[in-house]
Amino acid sequence: MDFNYSDEQQQLAESLRKFLGAHYGFDQRKAIVHSATGLSEPVWATLAEMGLTAIALPEEDGGFGGGAVDLMAAMEACGEALVVEPLLDNVGLAGRLVARTGTPAQRAALLPGLADGTRRLALAYLEPGRRYDAAPRNTRAERRAEGWVLSGAKSVVIGAPQAHTLIVSAATAEGTRLFIVDPATPGVALSPCRTVDGQRAADIGFSDVALGADALLGGSAGQAQPALDEALDFATALLCAEAVGAMRYAVDATLEYTKTRKQFGVALASFQVLQHRMVEMHIHTETARSMAILAASRVDGTDTSPAAVRERQRAVSAAKLKIADAARLVSQEAVQLHGGMGMTEEMKVSHTFRRLTMLAQRFGDADHHLARFARVS
Known part of the structure; x- marks a missing residue:
C-alpha cells in the first residue's frame, strides 16, 4: 500500500494550511468558538470554494466523485488547526447518506447546496x-x-x-x-x-x-440501517485522519516547547527520559496515521458483499481502536510535558487535549471498537 499522498492531495492540504494559518489562528478560533453561532460563515464559504464540501459527492450531484483517501490530507490540516466548522458531519455523514440513498429529486434539492456551501446538513x-x-x-x-x-x-x-x-x-x-x-x-x-x-x-x-x-429519504426504498452503518464507517475514517492531524500538532508543539523551556539551566529536550517520551509520542502518531490510511482505503471500496463489509468494519474498528489509544497517550503526554501551562486556556495544546479526548470517544470508544472487531473477525 502506498502511504504517500498524491500531488493533488498534498496541494489541497497545503492550500488549506495556508488559509487556516492566515485566517484561523488560535485567537481567531477562540472568537469563533465563543460567537453566537459557533461557526464562521466566511471560513465555511472558503472551505466550499476549495472543494472540501464537494470532494466526496458524486459528479452528477455537483461533486468530484472522490472518497475518504482524497479527504485525508485536508482532514489532517483541519485537525492541526482544531477547526470547529462541522465539515465531517456534512461531508462524511449526512451528505453521504443523501448521496447514497436519496431519490434524484432529494439529491437535487440538497446536494448542490452542500457542494457550494449554501446548505448545511x-x-x-x-x-x-x-x-x-x-x-x-x-x-x-x-x-x-x-x-x-x-x-x-x-x-x-x-x-x-x-x-x-x-x-x-x-x-x-x-x-x-x-x-x-x-x-x-x-x-x-x-x-x-x-x-x-x-x-x-x-x-x-x-x-x-x-x-x-x-x-422519507430514498422514497420507498428498503430499510436504511446498512447505509447508516456504512456512512458511520466512512465518517470514522475521516475522524481518524483529523485525529492524526491534532496529534501531529501536539507532538510538534511539545517538541518546540521542550527545546525552549529550561530546567536547571538546560533545555528540557536535553533530558534523555523526556526524549524517550517524545519518541513514543511520535511513534504512536505515525502508527495511527498508517491505520487511518488503511481505514480510508477500505471505506472507499465498492464491494458490498458480506465479506467485504466485514473487512471494512474490521479495518475501521482497528483504526479507531489505535486512534483512541494514541490520542489518549499523545494528548496526556503533551499536557504533562508542558507542565502547568499545558492546562491553561491560553495554550493551544490544552484545546488539542480536549479535541483528542472527544475524537477518541466519538463513533465508539476503544472498548466499543474492540468488541466490534472481535465480533466481525
Whole structure:
C-alpha cells in the first residue's frame, strides 16, 4: 500500500494550511468558538470554494466523485488547526447518506447546496441512554395517509444548531428509515449546547412531527440501517485522519516547547527520559496515521458483499481502536510535558487535549471498537 499522498492531495492540504494559518489562528478560533453561532460563515464559504464540501459527492450531484483517501490530507490540516466548522458531519455523514440513498429529486434539492456551501446538513442518529448503538429504538415514525408522524429524541447532534436540514433515523414497521426534516417544523425542539472541544451540538426532541411522504429519504426504498452503518464507517475514517492531524500538532508543539523551556539551566529536550517520551509520542502518531490510511482505503471500496463489509468494519474498528489509544497517550503526554501551562486556556495544546479526548470517544470508544472487531473477525 502506498502511504504517500498524491500531488493533488498534498496541494489541497497545503492550500488549506495556508488559509487556516492566515485566517484561523488560535485567537481567531477562540472568537469563533465563543460567537453566537459557533461557526464562521466566511471560513465555511472558503472551505466550499476549495472543494472540501464537494470532494466526496458524486459528479452528477455537483461533486468530484472522490472518497475518504482524497479527504485525508485536508482532514489532517483541519485537525492541526482544531477547526470547529462541522465539515465531517456534512461531508462524511449526512451528505453521504443523501448521496447514497436519496431519490434524484432529494439529491437535487440538497446536494448542490452542500457542494457550494449554501446548505448545511446534520445527521441525528444517537439516542438518549443508548451510547454508540446506531439502530434507532426510541425514535419512531408511523405512516399516515398524508405522510409520516415522527416522535422521539436524539442526543448530541453535532452541527444541528447550524444546520438548514436534518437527516433523522427512526424505527418503522419496515425497519430503520431516514427522514429529511426541517429544524423549523412544528414539533421539532432543539436544545443547543457547546461540546468540551468547542463544537456546537444539540439534543433534539420530536413531538408528533408531521412529515410529507417525500420526507422519507430514498422514497420507498428498503430499510436504511446498512447505509447508516456504512456512512458511520466512512465518517470514522475521516475522524481518524483529523485525529492524526491534532496529534501531529501536539507532538510538534511539545517538541518546540521542550527545546525552549529550561530546567536547571538546560533545555528540557536535553533530558534523555523526556526524549524517550517524545519518541513514543511520535511513534504512536505515525502508527495511527498508517491505520487511518488503511481505514480510508477500505471505506472507499465498492464491494458490498458480506465479506467485504466485514473487512471494512474490521479495518475501521482497528483504526479507531489505535486512534483512541494514541490520542489518549499523545494528548496526556503533551499536557504533562508542558507542565502547568499545558492546562491553561491560553495554550493551544490544552484545546488539542480536549479535541483528542472527544475524537477518541466519538463513533465508539476503544472498548466499543474492540468488541466490534472481535465480533466481525
